[in-house]
Amino acid sequence: ALDWVLSGGKPWLFHLTNDLLHGLVSGVVALLVWLWAGLLWSARPGRESWRLAAALCAGALFAVHPVHGEAVNLITYRTTLLSSLGVVVGMLLHTRSGRWGPLWVALAYGFGLMAKEDALVLPGLMVVIDLAFGRLFPLRRAHLMRYVPVLLVAVIYLGVHSSLTGSASLD
Numbered sequence: 001a002l003d004w005v006l007s008g009g010k011p012w013l014f015h016l017t018n019d020l021l022h023g024l025v026s027g028v029v030a031l032l033v034w035l036w037a038g039l040l041w042s043a044r045p046g047r048e049s050w051r052l053a054a055a056l057c058a059g060a061l062f063a064v065h066p067v068h069g070e071a072v073n074l075i076t077y078r079t080t081l082l083s084s085l086g087v088v089v090g091m092l093l094h095t096r097s098g099r100w101g102p103l104w105v106a107l108a109y110g111f112g113l114m115a116k117e118d119a120l121v122l123p124g125l126m127v128v129i130d131l132a133f134g135r136l137f138p139l140r141r142a143h144l145m146r147y148v149p150v151l152l153v154a155v156i157y158l159g160v161h162s163s164l165t166g167s168a169s170l171d
Contacts, residue, residue, distance in 0.1 A: 003017055011075065014075040014078075015073070015075070017078070018071070018072050018073070018075065018077075018078055018081060019072060021078065021081040021082065021085065022063065022068065022071065022072045022081055023063070024085060025062070025081060025084050025085050025088060026059050026060075026062050026063035027059060028085070028088045028089060028092060029058055029059050029062045029088055030055045030056060030058055030059025030060075030062075031055070031059075031092060032058075032088060032091055032092050032095065033054055033055040033058035033059070034051060034052065034054070034055035035092070035095055035096060036095065036132075037050070037051040037054045037055065038051055039095075039133055071084075079115045079116040080115075080116060080118065082111070082112070082115035082116070083112045083113075083115040083116035083117075083118045083119045084112075084118075085111075085112065085115075086108050086109060086110075086111040086112020086113070086115060086119050086122075087108075087109075087112050087118075087119050087121065087122050087125070089108040089111075090105045090108040090109045090112065090119075090122045090126075090150075091122070091125055091126070091129065093105045093108060094126050094129060094146070095129060097146065101146070102145070102146045102147075102148070102149045102150070103149055105122075105126075105146075105149065105150055106149035106150050106152070106153045109122050109150050109153050109154075110153050110157070113153065113154075113157045117157075117161070120154065120157075122150065123147065123150050123151060123154060126146075126147065126150065130143075
């Protein structure tokens with residue numbers, strides 16, 4: 001609605017907003033890879049240049065990959081960009097979360113879910129991140145509690161979604 005009001009209905013602002021959102025998501029992806037490379041290579045000194053190169057390559061590859069063509073070029077696919085932003089910010093916050101981290105992850109997750117249901121993949125990605133960095137086993141109650149806010153958001157979302165759309169009926 002804001003794009004419409006500011007541009008008078010002309011498409012240039014819609015496209016500019018989509019380009020800016022895509023740039024933001026690509027930047028967060030690069031930051032994620034930079035953090036992950038730092039975690040993976042922390043025991044090996046002298047890997048900072050590799051870490052930066054990996055982050056820049058990942059961000060650039062994400063930015064120019066053809067799969068994002070529709071999300072960037074078509075105004076109606078902005079929901080995909082917003083959902084992706086919620087997921088990658090949630091992944092970033094989960095990677096480097098402190099005491100209030102799980103609540104921030106749940107907030108980013110809720111933002112992504114409000115845009116599009118594709119964001120439902122975040123809890124699974126959180127498990128993959130924890131498995132990759134050896135943080136999941138042995139199971140600790142404190143670590144598992146980091147998943148509670150996100151799972152609560154998922155249950156609330158699915159409940160509201162189900163009540164609004166009704167149950168599926170097939171003929």
